[in-house]
Amino acid sequence: MGRTANLNTAFLFPGQGAQKPAMLHELVDDPVVELTLDEISDVLRTDVRLLDSPEALNSTVSVQLALLASGVATARALQRRGVTCCAVAGLSVGAFAAAVVAEAITLKDAVVLVRSRAEKMERLYPVGYGLAAIVGLNERQVTAIVDSVHSAATPVFVGNINAPRQIVVAGSVAGMQKVLEEARRQGAGKAELLHVSVPSHCPLLSSVADALRLQLSSMELKAPKFPYIANVNGRAVRSASGVATDLADNIAHGVRWHDATIIAEELGCNLFLEMPPGHTLTDLVEENVPGVTSSVVTKDLFKHVLRLAAA
Structure with missing residues (x-):
């Protein structure tokens, strides 16, 4: 984690995948979090704090609502302590928290949308579908593998x-699984x-995108108070x-997250703070834009993060 003067x-x-049990009970201590x-x-019309149990997190609906709550609450705590934004970016469902914090949409409307989005996703594909990660191959290589596997019987994107x-x-x-097998074979x-x-983020969810629209x-x-960096085109x-x-x-298209982090740096951002839970986005910042300062925002690191932002 580097240091840079005049931090923006x-x-x-x-997004989904970062969730963990008790995530809403491990947020920073600040009155705005509870509010x-x-x-x-x-x-x-139910306590959102109930959505972070191991059992609740088996539900896509609980996961996405808990991530929205965690992100908005933590960002508001930072803002209340005087941390100002250069830009916001959210991966997948994280985009809704980003839009709330940029004041482009109300929190109430975001909750309605995220719940609807997650319910529709869950109903469409209750079993047999999901996401997979490939590290070590480039976009051209992965696209070629996907194109060779994709069919009506084995849709993959x-x-x-x-x-x-x-x-x-x-x-x-x-x-x-066929894509992963070939990816391993290619190194x-x-x-x-x-x-x-x-x-998520493929044409199989086009009907969800239509409903959200x-x-x-x-x-x-x-209009957002500061730049909102889009998922679909980065x-x-x-x-x-x-x-x-x-x-x-964004639910029916791939996310250009690498492009998004590059754009944030081009906008002048040189301190990247990842809302809880997890550290995946911080790791990606360090890979995509080396030399900037980055940190997760946890209860233990909150004072440290505030010092960084005040530098």
Whole structure:
């Protein structure tokens, strides 16, 4: 973790796969955290804090709502302590937290959308589908493997480009297993199924994107207070319509996360703070934009993070 003068901060929000039991009970100590969790609970009409048990996290709905709660609550705690944003970026469902923190969408509307999104995803593909990660091959190599395996019986697609040689594929487990076998044969250092039970970021979820687009059309979005970096094209978005398009479309398209981190640096961000839980996005920052300062925001590291942001 490097040090840079005149730090400009990007807030990063993780997606599904980062969740862990008790994640909502391990957030930073700040009154705004509890207020945010209460606000979400009021919308859900149940205590969001119940969604981080091992049993609850077997549900895509619980996972995505818990990630939204964790991200928004932590970012608000940082903002209350005077940390200002240069840009926000959220991976997959993390995009909704990013949009809330940028004040492009209300937290209430984000809760409604995330719950609807997750419920539809879960109903469409209850078993036999998901995501897999391949490390060590580039996008061209993985695309060629995927194209050779994809069929009506074994649908599989290139999903997220997290780094030049960290690629996520989405689709049927049967199709992904064939892709992983060939990836290993071609020298991938890692090729394994992820703990995600839905095929996010591929055309199999186009109907969910259509439904989200319809829901968003009835909501009032605003231009983000600072750049919102989109999932679908990895570009900075500054309009309400641009945020709405990305929130709807990202579920059915791959995520250009590598591009997003590069764009954040080009915008002047040189301190990247990852909202809890997990550290995957911090690891990707260190790979994609070496030399910048990056940190996870945990209860133990909160004071350290505040010192970094004040530098």
